[in-house]
Amino acid sequence: MPVPWSHRRRTAAKLLFPAALAAVFAAQAVGALLPHVPLLIAATAVSLTLEATLYRWQPAVLSLFTKAHADITVRCLLRDLLLMVGLLHLGGQSRETQYAPLVAGLLACYALHCASQAVSVLVRRTRTLPVVTRNIDASALRLSPAPPALLRRPGHRLLVLGLPATAGLAATAVTDDTRWAAAGVALSLLLALAGLAALLLRLLPGRRPADEREVLDWFDAWLAEYRPTVGLYFSGGAASAYQAGMWLEPLARLDARPVVILRERFMVSRIAPTDIPIVCLPKVPTLMRLEHSTLQVLIHPSNSGKTSQVLRIPTIKHAFVNHGESDKLSSCNPYAKAYDEVWVAGPAARERYALAEVGVDDKDVVEIGRPQLDAVRPYAGPPAGSRTTVLYAPTWEGWDGNPGNTSVVAAGENLVRALLADPGVRLLYKPHPLTGSVDPRAGAADRRIRELIHAANRSRPGRVTEPSAELARLTAELDRLTTSGFRAGADQVERMLAQSAPEPGRAEAVTRLTAAWEEAYWASLPDGEHQVVTEARPSLYACFNEADLLISDVSSVITDFLAGGKPYAVANTGDLSEPEFRAAFPTVAAATVLTPDASGVPALLDAVRHPERDGLREARAELQLRLLGPAVPAAQERFAAAVGALCAAAREHRARVSDRHATELPGQRRETAGAASGGAALTPQRPSRRA
Template sequence: MPLPTSRRRFRAGIRRPRLPLLRAQGRPALATLLTASVLGGAYVVQAVAALAPHVPLLLAATALSLAVEGVLYRWQRGVPALFAKAHADVTVRHVLRDLLLVVGLLRLGEQHRETQYAPLLAGLLLCYALHCAIQAVSVLVRRTRTLPVVTRNIDASALRLSPAPPALLRRPGHRLLVFGLPATAGLTATAVTDDPRCAAAGIGLSLALALGGLVALSLRLLPGKRPAGEQEVLAWFDAWLAEYRPTVGLYFSGGPSSVYQAGMWLEPLARLDGRPLIVLRERFMVSRIPATDIPIVCLPKVPTLMRLEHSTLQVLIHPSNSGKTSQVLRIPTIKHAFVNHGESDKLSSCNPYAKAYDEVWVAGPAARERYALAEVGVEDKDVVEIGRPQLDAVRPYAGPPAGAYTTVLYAPTWEGWDGDPGNTSVIAAGENLVRALLADPGVRLLYKPHPLTGSVDPRAGAADRRVRELIRAANRARSCPRPAPSKELATRTAELDRLTAAEFREGADQAERMLVQSTPPPGRAEAVARATRAWEAAYWASLPEGEHQVVVDARPSLYSCFDAADLLISDVSSVISDFLASGKPYAVANTGGMSEAEFRAAFPTVAAAVILTPDASGVPALLETVRHPEKDGLAGARAALKARLLGPAEPSSQERFAGAVRALGETALEHRLRVPGRRPAELPGQRRERVPHTVSPAAGVPSGTPTRG
């Protein structure tokens, strides 16, 4: 008897082999190990040369250690963290380097009195004391510039924001290397020439640099140089909320790799009639949100977040769940709707956490049924079908391939966290599918792997690299004539880069970025959207006809690949649900060990798909149905499934989304009007007098405890 799907997934996760860390990381790990070994070896050689003493060897070891330090911060940023874990951070390393030079000088200068070097040693110690003082002042400056609210697209000139101090003064590792370099060079020169004046000159220059840095940072602490204080910023934020009067917002919390989840809802939110707002919780996320004209506020602390309770904000939509979501759900004056960042048959699309929201907004009837069958506590009355506003612009099916090539988009998802072999087809079927597609001379392949591929299972990353090599080899064999560089694409790229490039300098901190991004040009988001569409058109036109493509950059987008493709091959994920908006044929790889009947029963989104086995034997027949629509027996099923997954074509998804926002906003307003009118005794926890609780032996419950009838 076959195991249930969940049991098979569990066992598959247990059996999945774990590869050693070094083997999984490959060449980057070897480079890190080699660099760390060279640096450690340089210190050993320097110590031996200082004790010998041996001037040429001491000079060479010192120069090598300094050169490797420069390489670390440029190309091997993981090595400093490795040394820091061993309590050998940059300060310790620099002190050790200079100390060994001093030891070498003392060993070399036996004919002189040791008191000659005492002033040099005192000056060196003073350099390190100034370094510690600069670091302390740098921390104080950073605290004054760390505001309780970070904003974007909001005029924050009243907060007295200013450019950040030079990055060199804020980064202890870089600062010590630069400021201490003259002292180290002077000590090295003295070891070669036996002239203490060289060391004195170098140490003096280091002292001057350190003292200048300390003064420059200390001036930032003067009252007129500081940004507004915490209470002043909070008062300013409350005044801005009262003036702007937001009505609907997007709440998002997550890591750097999840920013796309919020990005897909920016345009639908911007097209609403109300006054939208984006609420973030992580400071770094403020600059990562794509171009938008919507005001953005980051409220890292819960007490600051609670100030939204007294604003006019009525509705917050949530594209994802996070640990910090529970904090904003405590605000009773705001209604919350979970909109998700994609829908599929996976368990994540009917997470029990969804019952915490006031409403769950889904694309179509299939998601409503999914929640009902999952029995996770989401009541049917709280499920609202709004479609997928992001898909309104996806071009519909326009017939079989018109050109010489059939464009196939292979977009597998990643391996996930549970070890289920059916999550991604890359490991078990990726190479077979790609080989079968490349074997057809009339196929042009677009390969777009998930950005997280290989992040959990190294086998997925290895399979992804092999697939890319297969595509490169096929392009070399096909020898597609490459046209001249497209001037149109170059122009469009320059325009799009100009609109989307960071407007702040590399060393800018959050306060400076907040200042620079406070007043964006009007209509910038729409200009970016137009420039993106123009760039995508120029990109596809610039490619050699028939050349296979590996699409891994942010541009072109997945939806742009939908428009370019005649066929999609993917896994069970939200990609196939979104692709159905086009009405084009699609296929799904079955790599979980199920029979086709079990696979279709377990995953309703594959009902209108061609099911491919890991050996990819069905690819030729699949391509035949794409090129000859009369052989395609699933066209009607795709239309029916599209309606079930995404809802009706009319009214549009954007209209249904706007209607859901208005309805939930009205509910929030009714709640605000109704609750304040109630007497305190009617609200739990608001009674002015409490009845003493005494235990009644007969009843077994505290006497005076209110009971429900």
């Protein structure tokens, strides 16, 4: 497998900067020992420039220096000491006594840096709360803005605060006037003392946020006051936040008291805008406090290692809702048997679990449809204008290395070239966010596809248009409502303070403005201009509504797109023949199957433009019913009914356990209580279902 250019470039950068710094320090040492003032000053200036470049554009390279025990403190100290060596050689033995206070002052600067770093760690610990929240009034926790980012980042702090000393030493080497060095060292000392004092003030009792005990007591009180009944539990990486986001609106529309439970602190700011209270509980002991809350049901959009921890809580019922349904094995994962119920869209998913034989009982599978798809508009006929909008939304390469997972590598460029060759096509390319995260070939193919699209746009005449003032206004208003405008140095405590409560009516305003923004966005584009869609706006469902045709892979995108009843095609890039491909993946039953050479694209476009030549319309309607279930009752109603039924089951379970505890002997009650607190979770079965 050839190594992609981007990978080679990153590797070269990792080797280039350490080599360049080593060479510069060697040159500085030569300049100090000869002594040679121009070489000494030039090497010092280049060294500082390289440091600034590292912190600004190549922060990943810094870890290499740390592993080699050559971190920023060592490098800055070496740089300044070489300047001192140069001054000593320039001044001779007569200056040794004169330079002694400068050496002492310089060492004092580094001692203050070490002290500041120790205090900074203490401040960070006091501001690392056991519970992180959003959309909850946490003012009782004595939250405050974060200290300046410069004081919290050791590398930046040492470079900036030590710069006067380094500059003063360099000026003395040039002018032979020790007052420059004395002034520079004195200024660095004053700045270091001021920074240390500012950090120490943060440790005063009145300046610290609430301690762990206070925060946990506050959290218990909030649970008792809010009395949540249903929640969404999510744990995952930064790129997976969209999986939770697709269930936020259905959850918010329930007649219940919803809450979002997260496990990773960084995820609090990555969850899409919502008015639902968000709580992050990083530690298991804190998570277990939910056992004594009013929370009855948790829905799970994905599986993760930390999911097993919350499944230990016997007072809560758990439902796996997934973040999408497809014919992939991940849509019938054996992990699903750990949940009390598995909620699927339609009969096809129920059959998928039965055929997979992964331990999920049919009685525990509940069909709820896909409530997110209310925003997808139904098929309204062939393209109305001269343009046929095609959405190419391939999935990513997956973890197993199966070449049939994504079409990007084997067929992506061919498909895009074939589409761009038709002057009546407008292409929307929306790759999966994880494309290239496992297989570098997928990432390289994705970049080549983007370049093909950009090149096609550049070749179009008259493509320059005036920016839309209305779109800019709507963007600014949406950004104001959906982001908190954090300053660059804000930490989690400061964000909790800023996100304590959403504006009244914000959710309705965001929905209204999003619809207006999407309309303005599509209207603002030059006629027929192709688009690479990678930002949060426009959404995937907005692209569905704009498209006349979808080309995708075997993924949940197909299932969701079928809600509109429009034509779709699937790329077959594996080793299966078309009949085998259709038999293996039921979601392909109503699709046009494309080969990697994209030879079927012209006929596909012709069928989209002339519905009388579309022989798959009835098949799509049948498949839509199998995948998504009936249109009546609506998916949101079925979702609400499933939540209500599982909440009732949770309440009945609690009542039975409470009655049983009341009739048992005290010793047995203690033993049972211990099991309910988590001991029973060591077994693979679900204690809540057995009870």
